[in-house]
Amino acid sequence: MLRNTFAALFLALLPSSGHVPPHDLAPAAVDEFIGHYREATGLPGVAIAITKGTEVVHAAGYGETASGDPVTADTPMAVASVSKSFTSLAVMQLVEKGKVELDQPVRRYLPEFTMADPRAAKITVRQLLHQTSGMADSAFREKSLPQPETLEGAVARLKTAKLAADPGTTFSYHNTNYQVAARLVEVVSGRPFAAYLQAQVFAPLGMRHSTTIDTDRDLPGSARGHLYVLGQAVALPEPTGFGNGSGGVLSTANDLARWLIAQHNGILSPQSVKELRTPSRQNDTYALGWSIGKTERGTPVIEHGGDLFTSTAHQLLMPESGYGVAIMANTGMAFADAGALMDGVVDLIEGGAPEIPSLASSLVIDLLFLLLTLATAGLAVRGVARSRRWAARRTGWRRWRLLPYLAPLALCATITPIFRVLARGGDIMWVQVAYLYPTFMIWLVAAATAGTAVVAARLYHAVRLRLRRVGDQAS
Secondary structure (H helix, E strand, C coil): CHHHHHHHHHHHCCCCCCCCCCCCCCHHHHHHHHHHHHHHHCCCEEEEEEEECCEEEEEEEEEECCCCCECCCCCCEECHHHHHHHHHHHHHHHHHCCCCCCCCEHHHHCCCCCCCCHHHHHCEHHHHHHCCCCCCCCCCCCCCCCCCCCHHHHHHHHHHCCCCCCCCCCCCCCHHHHHHHHHHHHHHHCCCHHHHHHHHHHHHHCCCCCEECCEHHHCCHHHCEEEEECCEEEEECCCCCECCCCCCEEECHHHHHHHHHHHCCCCCCHHHHHHHCCCCCCCCCECCCCEEEECCCCCEEEEEEEECCCCEEEEEEECCCCEEEEEEECECCCCCHHHHHHHHHHHHHCCCCCCCCCCHHHHHHHHHHHHHHHHHHHHHHHHHHCHHHHHHHCCHHHHHHHHHHHHHHHHHHCHHHHHHHHCCCCCCCHHHHHHHCHHHHHHHHHHHHHHHHHHHHHHHHHHHHHHHHHHHHHC
């Protein structure tokens, strides 16, 4: 009875709208959609959980893991940034126990949280979870700096960092916010974050196969993923990175079904649920580890996506109807399969026809860069073979015409700062750019190598020719 009361109060917290009412969803329709999607895209493996109220509508796995094992409803996969909703829940549990207050400074509970910026002393717990702390990739390059091994290390490396803005003034999605929040949970609770989640979240909800990890090295084979190259999914290791608190949770379809049901079934008090679902003034679409929005048909939703470079995930709640959906796909953020699948399932729930995407355009782009790579290699061989003839015909200042050949090398060396500018300060490592744009980067490296080889060969023969001429004149 108490749980039903909580669920009713939770549903009453969100406004109604004139959207299309949801339909009863048939599992067979979901199976058919995912089958067509995998056939069209080559998606290797995916797991999905769909709930309605306190009932599991569908929980299943499809395809294979990167190691070739079947994906089932009990296969642990990465949920990436969906993990932030678990971290915010852990903090809210401590709030309910009176051990933490959202509007108190973080340093009150986590004295080790220090930065090379006096404004950091004012950062509150709520601002961490709202992503309004003032920390940002533009001021602290969390991905490209040496990666920590633990949550304690993630906080310790902030000692030399500065803020990008005054706390509470600007929204900036920054994973370190949630790593600090998870470390706060560790210190206040007196146990490692993984142990806390196991005891206070996973075990009580019956999530038997879920856990949280620190780094990419901790990913099991079932949670490793793929990139699409030339229309084919290629299994690759996840680039180096730390993710506990911000993106470290591993879970299964069956476990996420229990998690989704708990969101409608009194996992916290109505007041705490309201806090979790209330966005900040700085960003009215981001709450405490959840995003607030609507479907294309106007249905209010609460959701959060998750992206790794080799896998993606997405969770979504429809509070008015009680539907919940969670999806995990073992392909990377460059194609966002989990988000596309979520759109399709939502279409099914709302009575629409899901759109099946195609890799045709990306395949054309990949083939174009493959042809450019082959052409570049051919031109490089030709240029090196004719370098002696080139040196014999050109002397003096004309050799400066070689500089354009080094342009690809310069672009290759500066690709990460260029990306940061295009991403408005977002941080990235060089290898991560290669994971986002594999065939482009293959061509760019080939062009940089080719240009450098041609320049080196031509200069070599030019120097040899000059030395020979000097020798002839001396004799």
